[in-house]
Amino acid sequence: MSHEYVPEIATDREGNEHVVQGWQGDFYGGKLGFWMFMLTEVLMFGAMFLVLAYYNTLHPQDFIDASASLNRWLGGTNTVILLVSALTMGLGLLKMRVGDVKGAKLMIWATILLAAVFLIIKGFEWTAEYNHGIFLMHDKLLVGTENSLPFGQKLFFGMYFTMTGLHGFHIIIGIGLMLWLLKRINAGKVSQDHHILYWNIALYWDIVHLIWVFVFPYFYMIGAGGVTGGH
Amino acid sequence: MSKTYFDETHCAIGHPKSTFMQWMLTVDHKRIGLMYAAVMFTFFFVAVFTALLMRFELFAPGQQFIDGPTFNQAFTLHGVIMIFLFIIPGIPAIFGNIVMPLMIGAKDVSFPRLNWATFWLYILGCCVALASLFIGEGVADTGWTFYAPYSLNTDTNVIMALTAAFILGFASILTGLNFLVTIHRLRAPGMTFFKMPLFVWGIYATAWIQLLATPVIGITLILAVMEKYFGIGIFDPSKGGDPVLFQHLFWIYSHPAVYLMILPAFGIMSEIIPTFSRKEIFGYRTIALSSASIAGIGYLVWGHHLYTSGMSDVAKSVFSFLTFFVAIPTGVKFYDWIATMYQGKIVLSTPMIWGLGTIITFAIGGITGITITMIGVDIHLQDTYYSVAHFHYAILGGVVFLMFAGMHYWFPLITGKMYKETHAKAAFYIQFVGFNLLWFPMFIAGWYGMPRRYFDYLPEFQIYHQVSFYGALIFVSGLIYMFWTFYRGWTKGEPSGTNPWNATTLEWHMPSSPPPLENHSKVPYVDFNPYEYHHGEPVVKFNYETMQRID
Numbered sequence: 001m002s003h004e005y006v007p008e009i010a011t012d013r014e015g016n017e018h019v020v021q022g023w024q025g026d027f028y029g030g031k032l033g034f035w036m037f038m039l040t041e042v043l044m045f046g047a048m049f050l051v052l053a054y055y056n057t058l059h060p061q062d063f064i065d066a067s068a069s070l071n072r073w074l075g076g077t078n079t080v081i082l083l084v085s086a087l088t089m090g091l092g093l094l095k096m097r098v099g100d101v102k103g104a105k106l107m108i109w110a111t112i113l114l115a116a117v118f119l120i121i122k123g124f125e126w127t128a129e130y131n132h133g134i135f136l137m138h139d140k141l142l143v144g145t146e147n148s149l150p151f152g153q154k155l156f157f158g159m160y161f162t163m164t165g166l167h168g169f170h171i172i173i174g175i176g177l178m179l180w181l182l183k184r185i186n187a188g189k190v191s192q193d194h195h196i197l198y199w200n201i202a203l204y205w206d207i208v209h210l211i212w213v214f215v216f217p218y219f220y221m222i223g224a225g226g227v228t229g230g231h
Numbered sequence: 232m233s234k235t236y237f238d239e240t241h242c243a244i245g246h247p248k249s250t251f252m253q254w255m256l257t258v259d260h261k262r263i264g265l266m267y268a269a270v271m272f273t274f275f276f277v278a279v280f281t282a283l284l285m286r287f288e289l290f291a292p293g294q295q296f297i298d299g300p301t302f303n304q305a306f307t308l309h310g311v312i313m314i315f316l317f318i319i320p321g322i323p324a325i326f327g328n329i330v331m332p333l334m335i336g337a338k339d340v341s342f343p344r345l346n347w348a349t350f351w352l353y354i355l356g357c358c359v360a361l362a363s364l365f366i367g368e369g370v371a372d373t374g375w376t377f378y379a380p381y382s383l384n385t386d387t388n389v390i391m392a393l394t395a396a397f398i399l400g401f402a403s404i405l406t407g408l409n410f411l412v413t414i415h416r417l418r419a420p421g422m423t424f425f426k427m428p429l430f431v432w433g434i435y436a437t438a439w440i441q442l443l444a445t446p447v448i449g450i451t452l453i454l455a456v457m458e459k460y461f462g463i464g465i466f467d468p469s470k471g472g473d474p475v476l477f478q479h480l481f482w483i484y485s486h487p488a489v490y491l492m493i494l495p496a497f498g499i500m501s502e503i504i505p506t507f508s509r510k511e512i513f514g515y516r517t518i519a520l521s522s523a524s525i526a527g528i529g530y531l532v533w534g535h536h537l538y539t540s541g542m543s544d545v546a547k548s549v550f551s552f553l554t555f556f557v558a559i560p561t562g563v564k565f566y567d568w569i570a571t572m573y574q575g576k577i578v579l580s581t582p583m584i585w586g587l588g589t590i591i592t593f594a595i596g597g598i599t600g601i602t603i604t605m606i607g608v609d610i611h612l613q614d615t616y617y618s619v620a621h622f623h624y625a626i627l628g629g630v631v632f633l634m635f636a637g638m639h640y641w642f643p644l645i646t647g648k649m650y651k652e653t654h655a656k657a658a659f660y661i662q663f664v665g666f667n668l669l670w671f672p673m674f675i676a677g678w679y680g681m682p683r684r685y686f687d688y689l690p691e692f693q694i695y696h697q698v699s700f701y702g703a704l705i706f707v708s709g710l711i712y713m714f715w716t717f718y719r720g721w722t723k724g725e726p727s728g729t730n731p732w733n734a735t736t737l738e739w740h741m742p743s744s745p746p747p748l749e750n751h752s753k754v755p756y757v758d759f760n761p762y763e764y765h766h767g768e769p770v771v772k773f774n775y776e777t778m779q780r781i782d
Binding site for chain 2: 008010011012013018019020021022023026028029032033036037039040041043044045046047048050051054055058136137141142143151152154155158159161162166
């Protein structure tokens with residue numbers, strides 16, 4: 001595929017010429033494809049929210065009690081961090097589009113840094129929960145021991161670790177993608193005129209933070225009323 | 232000037248010299264489609280012979296050749312291979328890859344390298360599924376539906392089967408995505424959506440289902456894996472979960488998946504009927520839009536798999552009503568095909584008789600489906616041989632028959648050779664007779680209460696099982712005969728020319744047969760409908776040097 005791509009021409013009966021869209025360098029095709037891929041992410045998390053909502057209706061009080069025990073400060077900080085990282089990602093893309101490669105790279109590094117901070121905070125959170133006996137296959141989440149939580153809480157925490165875990169996995173993939181993007185920028189493969197890769201990774205990062213925007217209230221905030229004294 | 236594989240290796244990685252590596256690394260959609268076909272039919276025969284083994288076992292009541300647990304594993308293996316490895320990816324991966332870009336005048340799919348990666352992802356999924364046969368306690372024994380909580384408690388390799396299904400699902404998503412972008416972006420100039428051949432419409436509707444439904448099964452399988460290893464309790468009642476929730480999530484994907492199987496097959500039918508009736512298709516738009524509406528309504532009917540699983544009466548009634556609804560666009564297609572044939576110059580070539588045979592078998596499959604849509608009847612027939620027969624009439628007698636029709640139709644396009652029509656027709660009649668002998672008795676056995684998935688039965692069911700058994704033998708011999716005919720055609724057949732069927736769609740206007748690398752040497756401007764015939768002759772003619780219309 002090393003040959004230079006020259007768009008083909010189709011000629012109609014009147015002799016008018018029409019440019020044939022090829023798959024090579026199809027910016028809109030690349031964007032459309034990635035939007036569709038993001039749609040699959042939405043459906044994947046959507047199915048998990050469905051499970052969550054179903055068990056919430058079965059065990060409303062357990063869900064509120066379990067949610068109340070989560071650390072809203074750490075979760076809230078993480079939300080802010082992700083929102084800011086979406087901003088840095090977007091700004092970087094804008095910079096790339098006006099040709100400021102150095103600024104764009106700086107912004108990508110900032111995003112990577114924020115993503116790492118997110119993961120570190122997440123790590124602290126999970127560690128604290130583990131120390132309280134709440135973790136998959138551990139102490140309070142086992143069935144039939146004296147410490148066992150009620151079914152509703154157990155399901156809540158099970159989904160909490162599954163969903164935030166899967167989300168964290170997406171963050172790790174995102175960091176990998178951004179490092180790869182930096183490599184491509186340094187190699188001159190991503191530039192002002194050819195930035196589809198950047199565009200799509202920014203889109204990916206948007207979906208990752210968007211999912212968190214839904215994950216955060218469903219896990220952290222539904223129990224907040226009980227803690228602050230009002231429902 | 233067209234390129235060859237030798238001056239342009241056309242590979243995903245590097246420029247290998249050996250022909251073998253050029254195939255393994257190829258990004259050419261036609262070669263990828265052929266590789267899919269080779270792998271899928273290998274698995275198809277594995278599953279066919281697994282089924283035959285079950286028929287041998289069921290020849291008489293009591294144990295003959297295999298014991299009960301092995302029988303459970305056999306029908307699971309049959310289901311998993313047929314569903315996840317063969318029929319779900321089947322027509323899109325083979326004909327979607329080979330023919331769809333040719334039909335819209337594209338040089339390749341939108342993301343050729345992704346297409347290559349998808350193929351190898353599919354192979355990876357196949358390897359995981361195969362590995363589960365030989366590791367530990369062997370292949371899963373849950374049935375292909377993996378219903379919780381049994382699937383979470385059995386010692387067999389359910390998790391590997393789930394992982395395989397997840398990987399294959401991912402491959403399916405990426406194929407669908409690739410085709411959607413291809414159809415949106417790479418149509419030849421002038422080809423609007425309503426000038427696309429109907430097979431492309433079928434692939435388009437299918438691709439949306441692949442894209443939007445598959446993630447749900449993906450996450451369901453992940454949740455089941457989480458459940459198994461981390462004991463969350465999502466689907467296990469002993470841990471507070473709800474096994475019916477698994478069924479809901481499973482069928483939210485797996486019911487649209489049957490439309491995912493049938494829609495491209497209907498697309499093949501919509502190619503064959505006008506071509507061999509030498510007549511413009513009746514109701515082009517209704518067929519195109521019925522594909523889209525089947526894809527849409529198909530999402531809302533999954534509950535009819537759960538009539539006996541514990542659902543509210545309101546939900547049952549709604550799902551029953553919606554299921555009746557999905558039959559309407561399907562009926563529209565059937566009437567359109569029959570109306571196309573009316574006063575056409577019908578040519579009874581092999582693809583056409585496969586199509587006509589399918590009209591009979593799929594009608595039986597479809598109408599028996601309507602009977603079990605009714606809640607009351609379904610309570611009686613759920614999990615009996617009746618639903619097994621219904622499913623196989625619809626999928627084997629619908630999807631696979633039309634896939635065979637497509638294979639006969641596009642064989643000269645793909646190989647440049649023609650098989651012997653007498654042999655091919657004989658193979659059709661043998662299979663058609665064998666098929667009906669195999670499956671029709673099951674309707675009766677199921678009606679009298681023969682449950683599915685049982686390895687033993689009461690003596691009064693013996694007659695049905697034995698008729699089925701002989702039908703199966705006839706069917707399998709017809710199948711082998713058909714593939715032998717293909718093989719002979721490929722190795723010793725006469726050159727077919729580029730357009731042996733007098734067809735009108737773009738894949739038959741190639742500079743050579745089989746099509747050269749990068750397809751059309753020159754892309755035509757499409758200002759005509761896909762099936763324009765006048766007095767039995769194609770209307771649109773091209774100057775093949777410039778691909779300009781000269782009619």
